[in-house]
Amino acid sequence: MEDKRGVYYYPVPSNKRVRVYVRENDDREIEFRLWNQDRPETWERHGWLDMDIIRRAAELGGKDEDATRIYDSSTARFLLKEAKKG
Secondary structure, three states: OEEOOEEEEOOOOOOOOEEEEEEEOOOOOEEEEEEEOOOOHHHHHOOOEEHHHHHHHHHHHOHHHOHHHHOOHHHHHHHHHHHHHO
């Protein structure tokens, strides 16, 4: 899916109020950015994150706060490939 912010997916399909936007940076690495309709400040406070940053943050948060579960590189690559097809 795509809107004015870019290409996105729903990390929890039953919750359409949260989206994860994806893009490819100049080094062809996938980057993610969270948008939450109930917390719009999240978009402004948190920029684009690559998987390395996400993994490090998850390690700091411990198992109960595993941030990596909502960020999916395979889904991101697929969506970006489809978006390029137009």
